[in-house]
Amino acid sequence: MTDDPPIGADFDEHGEVAERNLRILEAILFASADPLSPAEIAPHLGEGADIPVLLEQLARRYAGRGVNLVRRGDRWAFRTADDLSFLLRREEKESRQLSRSALETLAIIAYHQPATRAEVEEVRGVASGGGTFDILMQTGWVRMRGRRRTPGRPVTYGTTEAFLDHFGLESLADLPGLEELRGSGLLSSRLPPAFQVPLPFDGPLRDDEDPLDPDDRGESDPVE
Amino acid sequence: MTDDPPIGADFDEHGEVAERNLRILEAILFASADPLSPAEIAPHLGEGADIPVLLEQLARRYAGRGVNLVRRGDRWAFRTADDLSFLLRREEKESRQLSRSALETLAIIAYHQPATRAEVEEVRGVASGGGTFDILMQTGWVRMRGRRRTPGRPVTYGTTEAFLDHFGLESLADLPGLEELRGSGLLSSRLPPAFQVPLPFDGPLRDDEDPLDPDDRGESDPVE
Amino acid sequence: MSDTSQDWFATPDAPRDDEILYVDVDGYEGPLDLLLDLARRQKVDLGKISVLALAEQYLGFIETIREKRIEIAADYLVMAAWLAYLKSRLMVPQAPSDDEPTGEMMAALLQFRLKRLEAMRKAAMQLVNRPRLGRDVFARGQPEPVLVERRNLWEASLYDLLKAYASGRERGIPQDYHLFERTVWSLQEAREILARLIGDSMDWVPLDAYLDQYLTNPEQRKTAMASSFASSLELARQGQIELRQTLTFGPLFMRRRQGDGKNN
Numbered sequence: 083m084t085d086d087p088p089i090g091a092d093f094d095e096h097g098e099v100a101e102r103n104l105r106i107l108e109a110i111l112f113a114s115a116d117p118l119s120p121a122e123i124a125p126h127l128g129e130g131a132d133i134p135v136l137l138e139q140l141a142r143r144y145a146g147r148g149v150n151l152v153r154r155g156d157r158w159a160f161r162t163a164d165d166l167s168f169l170l171r172r173e174e175k176e177s178r179q180l181s182r183s184a185l186e187t188l189a190i191i192a193y194h195q196p197a198t199r200a201e202v203e204e205v206r207g208v209a210s211g212g213g214t215f216d217i218l219m220q221t222g223w224v225r226m227r228g229r230r231r232t233p234g235r236p237v238t239y240g241t242t243e244a245f246l247d248h249f250g251l252e253s254l255a256d257l258p259g260l261e262e263l264r265g266s267g268l269l270s271s272r273l274p275p276a277f278q279v280p281l282p283f284d285g286p287l288r289d290d291e292d293p294l295d296p297d298d299r300g301e302s303d304p305v306e
Numbered sequence: 307m308t309d310d311p312p313i314g315a316d317f318d319e320h321g322e323v324a325e326r327n328l329r330i331l332e333a334i335l336f337a338s339a340d341p342l343s344p345a346e347i348a349p350h351l352g353e354g355a356d357i358p359v360l361l362e363q364l365a366r367r368y369a370g371r372g373v374n375l376v377r378r379g380d381r382w383a384f385r386t387a388d389d390l391s392f393l394l395r396r397e398e399k400e401s402r403q404l405s406r407s408a409l410e411t412l413a414i415i416a417y418h419q420p421a422t423r424a425e426v427e428e429v430r431g432v433a434s435g436g437g438t439f440d441i442l443m444q445t446g447w448v449r450m451r452g453r454r455r456t457p458g459r460p461v462t463y464g465t466t467e468a469f470l471d472h473f474g475l476e477s478l479a480d481l482p483g484l485e486e487l488r489g490s491g492l493l494s495s496r497l498p499p500a501f502q503v504p505l506p507f508d509g510p511l512r513d514d515e516d517p518l519d520p521d522d523r524g525e526s527d528p529v530e
Numbered sequence: 531m532s533d534t535s536q537d538w539f540a541t542p543d544a545p546r547d548d549e550i551l552y553v554d555v556d557g558y559e560g561p562l563d564l565l566l567d568l569a570r571r572q573k574v575d576l577g578k579i580s581v582l583a584l585a586e587q588y589l590g591f592i593e594t595i596r597e598k599r600i601e602i603a604a605d606y607l608v609m610a611a612w613l614a615y616l617k618s619r620l621m622v623p624q625a626p627s628d629d630e631p632t633g634e635m636m637a638a639l640l641q642f643r644l645k646r647l648e649a650m651r652k653a654a655m656q657l658v659n660r661p662r663l664g665r666d667v668f669a670r671g672q673p674e675p676v677l678v679e680r681r682n683l684w685e686a687s688l689y690d691l692l693k694a695y696a697s698g699r700e701r702g703i704p705q706d707y708h709l710f711e712r713t714v715w716s717l718q719e720a721r722e723i724l725a726r727l728i729g730d731s732m733d734w735v736p737l738d739a740y741l742d743q744y745l746t747n748p749e750q751r752k753t754a755m756a757s758s759f760a761s762s763l764e765l766a767r768q769g770q771i772e773l774r775q776t777l778t779f780g781p782l783f784m785r786r787r788q789g790d791g792k793n794n
Binding site: 114 | 669671686693
């Protein structure tokens with residue numbers, strides 16, 4: 083293959099028009115969300131353009147390339163070349179969105195850490211399903227820090243290095259405070275005077291935190 | 307794998323490997339709607355592939371076509387050619403239309419970045435509604451970068467790669483009229499421009515955006 | 531284009547009444563926007579405008595608004611105070627010992643700010659008229675699921691996170707909470723207003739004396755003075771500004787501290 087596909091033959095007196103039509107055809111097929119029929123393409127090209135010929139010509143140009151112009155019924159579309167299909171993603175690798183409640187729980191853990199599950203629920207005003215914490219642990223962004231030295235010895239949660247890394251934070255101190263959340267419009271300016279945003283803490287264990295035993299899996303959690 | 311990259315001549319002894327890499331590169335970039343970084347592409351290519359050279363070569367092949375390979379910050383993507391916009395133009399989505407003040411704020415952030423909210427307000431001479439920054443962050447074009455190392459430790463804002471992609475800029479150096487603005491001293495925040503006029507900067511944290519000391523988790527605002 | 535010879539000291543044309551009445555403060559985004567519009571009406575290059583005429587027009591406009599007893603935002607009043615001071619500096623000859631800013635310097639500063647704002651507006655228009663993705667230029671319409679290593683399987687942006695936090699916290703605020711109508715300038719507000727006013731002024735400005743003129747409501751005057759003063763002390767403590775008072779009960783001068791901040 084060469085840098086210039088064999089278009090030399092196209093440059094007869096109509097070559098320039100044909101070349102222009104090929105560029106338009108290429109752009110339209112590239113940008114379209116669906117395969118296109120010649121009838122759908124026609125309005126975009128100049129009068130009298132021979133669309134089937136142009137399509138064949140474009141398909142020839144892309145033959146042997148990483149992407150091919152293929153025909154599906156009477157419609158046309160660009161597709162990754164068959165022999166490169168190993169590049170196509172396998173099912174299980176799909177990226178996933180965190181649910182709203184998971185995102186909110188994560189944010190509260192980040193700001194209020196070290197925080198127990200009960201404390202997170204108190205801030206949220208609703209009970210978190212056990213599944214939420216499981217998912218957050220799966221993301222690798224949340225960890226169990228220790229156990230609070232209070233009745234019931236609840237597990238305290240905090241964020242991880244991977245959390246900082248994913249969200250592009252140098253440190254937890256980079257999380258915006260009350261004034262900035264307000265200034266950027268995320269918090270409304272009509273807040274009670276007592277409203278505060280805590281300073282997150284991810285240092286070593288606090289006085290009221292005990293370390294986890296190596297085999298402690300956080301058994302107070304109803305969901306394993 | 308080869309050490310020397312004699313790719314210019316496609317049909318020498320290394321031509322076949324280079325051609326295969328080009329096909330894979332083409333397939334991956336063609337398939338993705340979002341710009342991709344060399345690091346994201348690398349795992350799919352043979353060991354030792356010179357990705358920057360391959361990207362340049364692929365970009366040359368597509369120059370002048372209906373679809374071009376363009377650079378957006380550190381990433382690359384196929385986009386329909388600029389000059390075909392009159393044929394392809396679609397109505398802007400309502401949600402993407404920015405108010406005059408949001409647009410002005412976006413421009414000030416883009417040309418003065420990293421910029422704090424107070425600096426944006428100083429240029430505009432008026433308090434920005436918090437909603438403006440919120441909307442700009444929702445578009446994905448503006449992000450919080452870090453904190454300025456000055457009293458009050460205000461959050462600094464900058465633009466994203468999605469900003470470059472949306473406005474068709476290879477880098478911030480492509481911002482319209484940048485040289486002229488710089489030459490006339492209008493990008494400095496002081497009068498007269500006594501020292502070097504700053505250029506907009508979206509790289510990693512700057513000297514005056516130092517990360518916080520580990521024990522400094524000061525709330526932004528001592529006046530409350 | 532006949533008045534290009536005007537300089538800062540030129541006698542301003544008396545602002546025409548009809549011109550002023552067309553100006554609706556609601557249509558402006560702050561005092562600088564209003565000034566820029568007034569300057570544009572002089573129909574000359576921003577570098578050649580008569581700053582004195584501009585100050586007169588602005589002050590005349592604020593006067594009209596106040597006569598109609600229309601509420602006007604603090605930003606406009608603070609700008610009026612600054613322009614009144616600018617006007618006095620332009621009209622009164624400078625004493626040699628005087629280390630207050632010269633009228634020319636203040637006028638140049640104002641021109642700089644107007645030019646900068648106009649330049650940013652032009653830049654915004656150029657930006658918005660570029661070939662834009664999804665409007666003029668398009669990405670692949672049928673992206674194919676090619677395997678691309680992402681850093682994480684889970685997708686969430688910092689913005690998503692902060693948004694979730696803020697909305698979660700706001701939901702927890704009792705609904706029956708009523709904010710009392712605030713007629714005071716909070717310390718935060720006063721601080722921000724001062725920062726916008728003296729932001730890039732490197733020279734002494736006697737803010738309080740002039741601010742006083744434009745705050746007619748005694749209640750508002752008190753709160754503005756108290757908050758501005760307290761805020762200026764706070765800004766001074768933080769090393770952002772310097773304060774000076776030459777005689778007891780004399781005007782309080784303030785300026786940005788030399789060499790602060792960015793180079794530090």
